[in-house]
Amino acid sequence: MTPEPAWRLPPRWVLLVAVVLIGFAEVGGASMARFKVELTRWARDAMLARPEVHGLVGVRDVDERVLDEALVKFDAGLRLFHMHAEGMGLVIVATTTVAATLGGAGRGLMVALLTAGGAGYPLGYLLWSGLIPYYGVEPGKRMAEWLVWIPFGGATILALWWLAGLVALRMARR
Amino acid sequence: MTVLLAVVLATPVAAHHVGTYVPRDNAISANFKQIKFAVQARKFDVALRLFERGDLRTEMRARAARLPAGLEAATRAALERDDAADAEGHLMLFFSALARDLARDAERQLAEAATPRAARLAIGQRFLEAIWRYYNLIDFAVSTRDSKTSVAMRLAFDEAETYAKTPAAPGAAPTVDPDKLRGAFRRMAQILSDLIAASSTSARRDS
Numbered sequence: 001m002t003p004e005p006a007w008r009l010p011p012r013w014v015l016l017v018a019v020v021l022i023g024f025a026e027v028g029g030a031s032m033a034r035f036k037v038e039l040t041r042w043a044r045d046a047m048l049a050r051p052e053v054h055g056l057v058g059v060r061d062v063d064e065r066v067l068d069e070a071l072v073k074f075d076a077g078l079r080l081f082h083m084h085a086e087g088m089g090l091v092i093v094a095t096t097t098v099a100a101t102l103g104g105a106g107r108g109l110m111v112a113l114l115t116a117g118g119a120g121y122p123l124g125y126l127l128w129s130g131l132i133p134y135y136g137v138e139p140g141k142r143m144a145e146w147l148v149w150i151p152f153g154g155a156t157i158l159a160l161w162w163l164a165g166l167v168a169l170r171m172a173r174r
Numbered sequence: 175m176t177v178l179l180a181v182v183l184a185t186p187v188a189a190h191h192v193g194t195y196v197p198r199d200n201a202i203s204a205n206f207k208q209i210k211f212a213v214q215a216r217k218f219d220v221a222l223r224l225f226e227r228g229d230l231r232t233e234m235r236a237r238a239a240r241l242p243a244g245l246e247a248a249t250r251a252a253l254e255r256d257d258a259a260d261a262e263g264h265l266m267l268f269f270s271a272l273a274r275d276l277a278r279d280a281e282r283q284l285a286e287a288a289t290p291r292a293a294r295l296a297i298g299q300r301f302l303e304a305i306w307r308y309y310n311l312i313d314f315a316v317s318t319r320d321s322k323t324s325v326a327m328r329l330a331f332d333e334a335e336t337y338a339k340t341p342a343a344p345g346a347a348p349t350v351d352p353d354k355l356r357g358a359f360r361r362m363a364q365i366l367s368d369l370i371a372a373s374s375t376s377a378r379r380d381s
Contacts, residue, residue, distance in 0.1 A: 057297055059279050061200070061272070062304045069195045076193045128192070141192065 010096035014115045018092040021119050025085030028126070032078050043074045046133030053136050073137045077129030084122035091156075092118040099163055102170055110159050117156030124148030197307070201229035202272075206265060206311055213258050221261070222253040234268060241271050242374035266315040267373050273308045274366035276301055277359045284356040294352040298359070299338040305362065306331065316369065323369045330365060334358035 009015070032039070047054050047070055054070060056063045092115055099110045124144045131140030199207065205228035212221035225231055234246045245264055252260035280301035284294050309327065317324035337355040340348065 055293075055296055055300060057279075057283055057300060059276065059301075059304070061276055061308070062279075062300050064200055065197055065303065065307075066300065068198060072195050073192070080192065125192075 006101075007097060008100040010093075010100045010111055010115075014092065014096045014111060017115050017119050018089045018096075021085050021092070021122070022089035025082050025089065025122070028078065028085065029082040032075075032082065039078070040071060040075075043071060043133045047071075050134065053134070055136075070132055070137055074129050074132045077125045077132065081122050081125035081129070084125060088118040088122050088156075095160065095163060098167070099159075102167055103163070104166065106162070110162055113155045113159035114163075117152045117154070117159060120148060120152030121156060124152065197303075200307075202233050203307065203311060205230040206269070209253075209265070210262075213253075213261055216256075216258075218253055218256045218258075222250070225250065225253055230265075230268070233272075237271065237275075240275065242267055242370060262315050263319070263373060266312045266319070267370055269308045269312045270316070270366045270370050270373075273305045274363050274370065276305045276308070277363035277366065280305070281356050281359040281363060284352050284359065291350075291352055292348050295338055295348055295350060295355065298334065298352065298355045301359070302331070302334055302338055320369060320372070323365060326365050327362065330358050330361040334362070 044067060047067055048056070051058070054066055056066060095114045095118070096111045099107055099114060103110050124147070127148055128140050128144035131143055134140075135143065205224065208224045209221050209228070209230065212218070212224055231246060231249075234241065234249070238246065245267060249261060249264040249268070252264055280298060283289075283297055283301075286294070289297070309331070313324060313327075316327070334355055337350045337352075337358060340350045
């Protein structure tokens with residue numbers, strides 16, 4: 001009977017990335033609370049400076065709702081960054097530990113995909129928030145999708161299914 | 175293959191969940207609802223206090239020149255003598271005037287021929303939402319006093335919404351003529367002007 005393999009730690013740089021990501025999440029959350037008024041004022045001013053981007057018509061009763069929606073989404077982007085960065089930091093630690101233990105020959109690539117994907121994905125929300133005042137809610141979202149969410153999220157999904165398949169294969173072989 | 179690629183390219187933005195925006199009341203509509211609920215509960219002292227300290231009255235004063243003469247004083251007097259129907263009627267006039275002014279603004283902005291057709295329709299859509307936010311607050315009061323006006327307003331709104339929301343083929347310019355939408359806004363402004371004139375006259379006759 002072969003003994004159960006012991007858990008293997010992922011490389012230290014992976015742990016550093018995960019911990020730094022969680023650190024950014026906490027700083028982001030704290031900054032959102034501390035600078036809420038300043039952030040809202042900055043975003044509002046930037047939007048008012050670009051009326052054509054946001055479709056502002058110069059009538060308060062119309063523009064008020066447009067600005068409110070954009071500001072709600074701006075705030076939502078920051079919140080989603082905070083939550084995803086916290087969560088993905090832990091996901092990186094958990095999944096790369098499994099990959100380091102059971103990953104086999106492709107372990108290095110799998111760990112790299114999980115780390116890069118997990119660390120990059122939350123930044124998409126931060127990017128989206130930053131783009132909203134300059135490009136609008138939907139165009140900003142499209143940019144964040146193609147620049148960050150799809151490549152980094154795709155890397156994570158790909159690596160996770162690869163890992164899941166590998167674990168299933170190990171179980172089947174046993 | 176092309177279809178598959180189009181689906182893949184189109185899906186992410188629609189599929190990526192980043193929360194839903196629920197439009198909120200502005201200070202005026204929120205204050206109106208507070209006053210209305212206080213009146214419905216027969217708490218006229220509370221309603222009067224909410225009116226005197228609220229944003230609705232501030233806005234009434236700011237727009238006094240475009241409102242029926244003495245509307246603010248009449249609303250206040252109705253609340254003081256615990257007259258729910260009269261207070262509701264005066265508030266109806268106020269929101270009719272807000273919606274009418276928006277319809278006039280919309281008509282004026284849609285007349286800008288230099289603005290691209292799609293942008294004019296988008297502007298129209300935004301004005302429609304703003305008009306409906308105010309008119310929706312008083313539709314019941316309008317329908318109980320003048321059902322024909324209520325129906326006419328809804329028909330004009332439906333017509334405008336049809337023009338504003340008619341989708342264009344992907345990558346193509348909209349087929350709807352913004353002047354049709356402009357006509358619907360003109361009708362709305364006229365309907366609301368007539369309602370304000372008729373209600374103001376009857377209010378003066380009754381007093």
